[in-house]
Amino acid sequence: MSNIGSYEERNKNFDWSIAEKELNYKNGDVINIGWYCSDRICEMGKANKLALVWEGLGGIEKKYTFNDIRLKSNTIAAFLKNLGIKNEERVCLFMDKMPELYIGFLGILKMGAIAQPLFSAFGDESLHVRLDNAQTTAIITQRKHVSKVRKIVDRMPYLKHIVIVDYDGKKPLREREISFSMDEAKQVENFDIFPTKAESPSVLHYTSGTTGQPKGVKHVHYSLISQYLTTKWVLDLQEDDIYWCTADPGWVTGTSYGIIGPWSLGITQCVLDTGFSAESWYKFIEKRKITMWYSAPTAIRSLMKAGNEIIKQHDLSSLRHLASVGEPLNAEAVIWSEKVFGKAFLDTYWQTETGSIMLTNFPGMKIKPGSMAKPFPGITATILDPDTYKEIMEPNKPGLIGFRPDWPAMMRTYWRNEETYNKKFVNGWYIPGDRSTIDADGYFWFVGRDDDVINTGGHLVSPFEVESALLEHESVAESAVVAKPDEVNMEVVKAFVTLKPGYEASDDLELQIMNFIRKKLSPLAMPQEIEYMKTLPKTRSGKIMRRVLHAKEWGEEIGDTSTLEDDE
Ligand code: WTA
Numbered sequence: 001m002s003n004i005g006s007y008e009e010r011n012k013n014f015d016w017s018i019a020e021k022e023l024n025y026k027n028g029d030v031i032n033i034g035w036y037c038s039d040r041i042c043e044m045g046k047a048n049k050l051a052l053v054w055e056g057l058g059g060i061e062k063k064y065t066f067n068d069i070r071l072k073s074n075t076i077a078a079f080l081k082n083l084g085i086k087n088e089e090r091v092c093l094f095m096d097k098m099p100e101l102y103i104g105f106l107g108i109l110k111m112g113a114i115a116q117p118l119f120s121a122f123g124d125e126s127l128h129v130r131l132d133n134a135q136t137t138a139i140i141t142q143r144k145h146v147s148k149v150r151k152i153v154d155r156m157p158y159l160k161h162i163v164i165v166d167y168d169g170k171k172p173l174r175e176r177e178i179s180f181s182m183d184e185a186k187q188v189e190n191f192d193i194f195p196t197k198a199e200s201p202s203v204l205h206y207t208s209g210t211t212g213q214p215k216g217v218k219h220v221h222y223s224l225i226s227q228y229l230t231t232k233w234v235l236d237l238q239e240d241d242i243y244w245c246t247a248d249p250g251w252v253t254g255t256s257y258g259i260i261g262p263w264s265l266g267i268t269q270c271v272l273d274t275g276f277s278a279e280s281w282y283k284f285i286e287k288r289k290i291t292m293w294y295s296a297p298t299a300i301r302s303l304m305k306a307g308n309e310i311i312k313q314h315d316l317s318s319l320r321h322l323a324s325v326g327e328p329l330n331a332e333a334v335i336w337s338e339k340v341f342g343k344a345f346l347d348t349y350w351q352t353e354t355g356s357i358m359l360t361n362f363p364g365m366k367i368k369p370g371s372m373a374k375p376f377p378g379i380t381a382t383i384l385d386p387d388t389y390k391e392i393m394e395p396n397k398p399g400l401i402g403f404r405p406d407w408p409a410m411m412r413t414y415w416r417n418e419e420t421y422n423k424k425f426v427n428g429w430y431i432p433g434d435r436s437t438i439d440a441d442g443y444f445w446f447v448g449r450d451d452d453v454i455n456t457g458g459h460l461v462s463p464f465e466v467e468s469a470l471l472e473h474e475s476v477a478e479s480a481v482v483a484k485p486d487e488v489n490m491e492v493v494k495a496f497v498t499l500k501p502g503y504e505a506s507d508d509l510e511l512q513i514m515n516f517i518r519k520k521l522s523p524l525a526m527p528q529e530i531e532y533m534k535t536l537p538k539t540r541s542g543k544i545m546r547r548v549l550h551a552k553e554w555g556e557e558i559g560d561t562s563t564l565e566d567d568e
Contacts, residue, residue: 076107087112112194119250216415231261326458355409
């Protein structure tokens with residue numbers, strides 16, 4: 001029996017107080033995610049239950065019970081407090097998927113600071129932009145990433161502490177750097193958890209837009225209510241489940257459903273801190289006896305490509321429930337998974353901003369492969385006309401998705417960017433910026449994004465950020481960046497550039513520029529192809545028309561460019 005039981009029944013008289021009651025929370029109470037994910041689970045008698053089974057390179061393994069994560073998050077919280085960090089100050093987590101990342105997240109929340117997780121593959125420039133916007137007080141990182149912080153530290157007077165969790169004493173620490181070992185530090189049995197309330201800020205996740213710098217999405221402790229219930233009803237986690245969320249906590253899926261959701265339910269989760277390969281993933285499922293697997297379409301497509309032979313070599317019979325998020329999940333992938341695993345991946349749709357699952361398939365609900373299915377109970381979702389923002393009542397007619405912004409995990413603002421935040425609301429609807437249709441049965445079908453953001457393998461990349469970084473290369477005069485279709489990643493980054501006088505177009509230069517972006521921004525943002533142009537298409541006022549280049553890549557009609565000329 002699934003946790004949700006009947007979707008129709010749950011939809012009738014739905015109220016978020018269902019989750020509040022289960023979490024024993026009443027309006028006005030103290031609510032701290034760090035406490036809910038560790039201390040409370042111990043109080044419920046699960047102190048000795050495994051919370052985290054971690055596997056790193058070469059199969060090394062670490063295991064932590066709920067009591068371990070309670071103690072260790074206390075220890076981290078006390079350490080940060082002793083450094084003088086105050087509630088609501090930003091503490092960045094900049095690490096690979098090591099245990100310190102997961103447990104450190106709880107520690108930051110316990111002492112009342114705001115956790116700012118950043119993807120550890122980010123280069124120095126990507127890191128700087130996000131720390132600068134957040135005016136981050138401390139960064140928790142590991143040896144292998146310290147050099148990136150050192151490159152930019154002189155530009156960050158607000159950054160007071162650089163905490164290194166795996167310092168080996170070999171090279172001297174520099175100013176502001178400090179070593180902290182989670183396992184060797186004296187464990188703190190009792191920590192005075194900061195009495196955060198529903199609206200106290202908890203997490204700051206950065207997401208990319210079409211224009212301007214990345215936006216810091218501010219969440220609050222009350223988001224737990226949504227994250228708990230969606231985990232329970234969609235991911236369907238049950239007492240004996242062994243859960244694997246493949247997302248990195250540098251992105252929202254890795255925190256909402258890679259930390260908060262499972263641990264607030266007291267579920268054992270496994271983490272694989274190595275790169276992707278079909279072989280290592282299947283091995284991991286087999287060895288850890290994973291029962292619930294939350295992953296992403298690009299990974300699923302890569303597994304499809306690896307073929308079915310390799311599946312037969314592994315015992316994957318522990319799997320009982322699969323779900324996916326981050327990009328459109330094509331019908332073929334749904335059908336394939338049903339065939340090879342005996343279970344279909346359930347597509348779930350949401351965003352960094354929404355904080356929790358919005359549109360989704362549910363266990364037991366009829367699957368229409370390729371569809372995002374229906375709103376989570378309590379979520380009012382519609383399709384809006386892009387010009388009038390009126391609701392489209394006709395089935396199958398594409399428009400903008402709109403949500404009534406009244407669920408607990410909804411973002412509270414974009415950090416120091418209220419103006420852009422306000423633009424996300426029209427006529428009382430929150431506009432996530434995606435287009436969809438609804439069919440006659442009320443199922444949502446993803447159509448596309450409504451902006452130029454590139455979704456590569458489930459990671460959002462801002463063309464603006466890449467264009468700006470390209471201009472910093474000595475050879476580049478002008479740049480335009482668009483998505484290019486890709487079989488596995490759905491989209492990859494493609495750049496068009498014009499060169500400064502004295503520079504010759506060559507394959508060598510292309511590699512140089514690619515590498516420059518990879519280091520500065522990240523491997524995700526690195527253009528997979530650079531096309532040299534004599535001129536870039538521009539409007540009369542001199543703005544580059546990405547749309548023309550985009551249409552060219554996708555083999556679409558460019559349409560009447562005279563009407564495009566001035567409206568960019
Ligand atoms: C896209 C990830 C199609 C969408 C949790 C959204 C999807 C953006 C789906 C958010 C899906 C996410 N089908 N597209 N099931 N899920 N997207 O903020 O464009 O990294 O707005 O959050 O990914 O990406 P974000």
